Every structure is written in structure tokens, then in C-alpha cells.
Amino acid sequence: MILKSQVEWALHCCAILSGLPEGRYLSTKALAELHGLPKEYLSKALQSLSQAGLVDTTLGPSGGYRLAKSPGQVTFLDIVEAVEGETRTFVCNNIRTNNPCLPDDYCYSGPCAVARIMWEADEAWREKLRSVTLSDLERMLVRETPAKLWKDTFAWVLGRAG
Amino acid sequence: MILKSQVEWALHCCAILSGLPEGRYLSTKALAELHGLPKEYLSKALQSLSQAGLVDTTLGPSGGYRLAKSPGQVTFLDIVEAVEGETRTFVCNNIRTNNPCLPDDYCYSGPCAVARIMWEADEAWREKLRSVTLSDLERMLVRETPAKLWKDTFAWVLGRAG
């Protein structure tokens, strides 16, 4: 059970979009070059973000993506669920109903204990992701990235932002 | 990102093995019939448990599986990792190193902020799974399963346990 690489891509792209000045858009092409990724396939991840309403998009030249909300309002969970889907990581197939000792008329009520525990773990994972926003991420990145590199990167980005 | 169904199977099988009297073994065939699962494929999951050292096995007739430790010493995480592998659910491909603004001689130290956050969430998930043992599960199952069904099931199981 490993998250798709699109999740990583989407998170890094959102980190860049967080630093974009109000009203500017950045194209898939620029984001792909910045991260060394295949443009066409990266666009799938960005489309997922768009469908989830996390980013706005404009067509035409100088078009591209920008965040639809403020960085403080977008959580890691939002992004992960946009790309990966919102289904729980554990699905219960109720195999307990195949028990040959089960009377024909018996009907289980509620999810089984195994599923409940797995879902609690899933929820702990989601809760952690829900607690971190893009502005938290930006703060961490600013602290650990050399100042010059940070400045150069955003100069590069702004040179390509429409 | 959805866990394989083998995880569900392994958990339910371990729940049954937890209730087995000391020294008795239960075969793949019996476990498969009890849960309505394909015997051959279920055996893959049980082999994973065996390789992880969670269950003991004996060959020959009246052979099968039994728990290698006491139910209180086997956690959900043990079982999930035995089947699903121990790799983290998020892999960092360090795409930040593809940044064209990066000086040639620069070398990042330590994992990037995105990965650290994703790994913390992963750890929260694992921590929850680590906190629940098979004896906890057994306690929940006893409480919510009708007494007769529970009794019938283990009568059925003991009739097939070597």
C-alpha cells in the first residue's frame, strides 16, 4: 500500500503555488520543468486538484493554475484525497458472513471489530494530514531552504507566471 | 491506496488462531472454509505470517498453523506489516533536486519537509495499529458476537484442529 507519486507531485506543486502572488497563474509546463517531471502526466495530478476545487485555472496563454483558497485553508488531507480519492485505506468485505456456523436468518448489525480498528487507524492518519496546512509547509520550507535558492526559485517562477 | 484483501483475511484468521487451545494447529483448508475464501490464495497470506514469525506451522496431516506468541503479544501492526510489507506508505523521490535554480554543488541534507509530514502521518497510523493486540480484538469479538454463534464456531474449529 503505497501512495502514488502524483501525491508527492501535487504537494510540491501546491507548495510553489502557495508562494505565488495574488492573481498570478503558473502553467503545468513551468511546474513540470521546476520539478523535472513529465508535463503531460503531471497535468493529471493538477486536474485532480482542479476537480477537487483546490486550485483555479485559466485557459489561454499566460494561463495555468493558482490556489483557490488561502494557503492556511488547504490541508495536506485535501491534497492527498484530491489525488488519491476519499475511500478508506481498508475495505471490509464482511467475510464473517461466510461462517458456515452462521444461522441462515442471522444478520450482522454494524461493521465488524476488525474493520472498526483499521478504520480508527485510518482516521488517525487522516487527522494528522488534516492538521497540517500549506502555510505550515511554507514556513518549514522557508526555514530549511537556503535563502538564495528560495529567492532564485521564485524569481524563476515569477518569470514564467502569467 | 487501499490495503490488499489479504490483510483482512490475515486478521480474521489470526482472530481464530487466538482462540485455539495451546498446541493445536488449524489447517489452511479449515480457515478457508470458515471464511469462504480460496484456499490456495489464502495460503499466501498465511505464508507471509509464517515468514514474519507470527505463526508456527507443522507439516503433514493434522498440520496447519497456530500462533507463535500469546495473543497479547501480537499487534495489528505486526500482521499488517507481515502481509503488506514494512515500507512506508509515502516514498520521497526528492524531486526538489530537479530544481533548475539549484547550484550544481549543492546537496540537500535530510528528508524534505513534505516527506517528513507524510511520514509523521504514516507513523500515527502505525502507532494506532501497534496499540491494538489480538487479545483486544478477541475481547471485542466476544462482546459483540452472539454466545451461541461463538460457541458453535469454536466447536466447528476444534473439530478440524489437529
Added chain:
DNA sequence: GAGAGACTACTCGGATACAGTCTGTCCGAGTAAATCCGG
């Protein structure tokens, strides 16, 4: 110089292809209990 039309650069969505994983089946090798057979 201004407005209409053509052009360009981009997003979006669908179609396609390939690889890897998940699910499932089959079979042979090895092992331990049960059975059989000869003394």
C-alpha cells in the same frame, strides 16, 4: 488608429499503451502422521 478576424499558447479531456501489482489457480517437492504388510 480602431475594430474584426486570424493566430498562438495554453488547459482540459479522452484514447491509448505499457508495466507492475493484486488476485487467483495449478502443480510438484517435502514432511509427518496414519495405514498396511511381513515376520
Added chain:
DNA sequence: CCGGATTTACTCGGACAGACTGTATCCGAGTAGTCTCTC
């Protein structure tokens, strides 16, 4: 009745196949700026 050989029932492991998902590429449709051309 006893001990050794055979049979049986099971685990284990590998080989194999089909379905599904993840990864990746390509192309056409649509859109918004830009450019050009005409008046």
C-alpha cells in the same frame, strides 16, 4: 503383536495467468490573450 515400508494429508514454494491500477504519451477540442489586417 511389532517394526518397517507405503500411503495419505498437509505445508511450502514456484510457475503461471488474468484483471486492475499506476505511469506515461499523444492528440483533438475549447479558450483567452496576441497579432495582423483592413478600413
